[in-house]
Amino acid sequence: xRFLPTLRGACAIAVLALAAIPCSAAEVxxxxxxxxxQHQRREIIGDSTRLCIxxxxxxxxxxxxxxxDHYEAVSDPPANQASPAPISSAPILTSSFSTHPRTNLTDxxxxxxxRYRLDPDLVNSVIKAESDxxxxxxxxxxxxxxxxxxxxTASQLGVPNAFDPQANVEGGTKYLRELLERYNFDLVKALAxxxxxxxxxxxxxxxxxxxxxxxxxxRVVKDFNKKKIAQQKATQKTPAVKPAAGTKSxxxxxxxxxxxxxxxxxx
Numbered sequence: 001x002r003f004l005p006t007l008r009g010a011c012a013i014a015v016l017a018l019a020a021i022p023c024s025a026a027e028v029x030x031x032x033x034x035x036x037x038q039h040q041r042r043e044i045i046g047d048s049t050r051l052c053i054x055x056x057x058x059x060x061x062x063x064x065x066x067x068x069d070h071y072e073a074v075s076d077p078p079a080n081q082a083s084p085a086p087i088s089s090a091p092i093l094t095s096s097f098s099t100h101p102r103t104n105l106t107d108x109x110x111x112x113x114x115r116y117r118l119d120p121d122l123v124n125s126v127i128k129a130e131s132d133x134x135x136x137x138x139x140x141x142x143x144x145x146x147x148x149x150x151x152x153t154a155s156q157l158g159v160p161n162a163f164d165p166q167a168n169v170e171g172g173t174k175y176l177r178e179l180l181e182r183y184n185f186d187l188v189k190a191l192a193x194x195x196x197x198x199x200x201x202x203x204x205x206x207x208x209x210x211x212x213x214x215x216x217x218x219r220v221v222k223d224f225n226k227k228k229i230a231q232q233k234a235t236q237k238t239p240a241v242k243p244a245a246g247t248k249s250x251x252x253x254x255x256x257x258x259x260x261x262x263x264x265x266x267x
Contacts, residue, residue, distance in 0.1 A: 026074050027072070028072045028074050029051055030068070030072060032067055037051050037063065038074060039052055040055045044065065049062070049064075050062050105133070105165060108166050108169050116174055121227045122187075127172075130172075131147070144163060145162040147168055147169060147171070149172060149175075153171075154171060158171065179198070188221070189207065191217045191221075195213045195217070
């Protein structure tokens with residue numbers, strides 16, 4: 001995947017999945033990176049395809065048509081379908097922040113992202129939206145730390161101290177990965193579940209109709225897209241260096257700043 005879709009209004013550079021309220025007429029756009037976008041109907045607008053998340057197209061995402069591989073019809077999943085089991089992982093680190101005052105957050109995010117096969121820019125965008133990188137952040141509902149873990153969730157993830165940045169990011173990244181797997185790598189639905197809880201996403205069959213949740217998803221998407229666009233521009237401005245005779249150019253290998261979590265999971 002290269003970029004996330006924005007929620008409405010802006011022309012998105014989209015290759016990640018956006019959730020929709022399913023119905024019998026729903027359709028899934030399968031993107032070339034392996035992610036999917038479930039939608040109610042679609043329209044061609046120039047070089048982009050507008051995928052309407054709601055039947056009235058009040059919520060939509062514009063995807064470059066070239067990024068779409070094919071479409072598939074979908075139906076409602078069985079009501080008694082069991083949720084996928086959480087992924088196995090390395091044990092959560094439990095060191096106390098008080099004994100690690102110089103924690104390098106970049107290293108922490110990179111390590112956790114690598115362990116759970118997520119883009120570190122995505123994890124950073126979630127941290128920014130959740131706590132604005134405030135290690136001691138506490139929400140009115142009691143969520144704690146960088147990735148705003150609720151005490152019950154932190155306990156289930158094996159995080160005894162949510163204010164320890166290393167343990168918090170490990171737990172939050174693990175939880176985000178589990179939500180991605182739970183929703184078949186539909187990232188926007190996973191983000192909505194991270195914010196409002198999986199029970200709300202399942203109750204409403206998609207993104208809950210809460211302003212806070214919709215704003216949260218849009219905020220993460222916008223920040224992530226901003227990072228990816230900046231990286232792409234920086235790469236385009238980098239002058240090509242002619243390799244010495246008899247050597248191979250490193251630029252001959254295509255570099256993708258964001259890779260498909262679904263593809264990585266199959267490795």
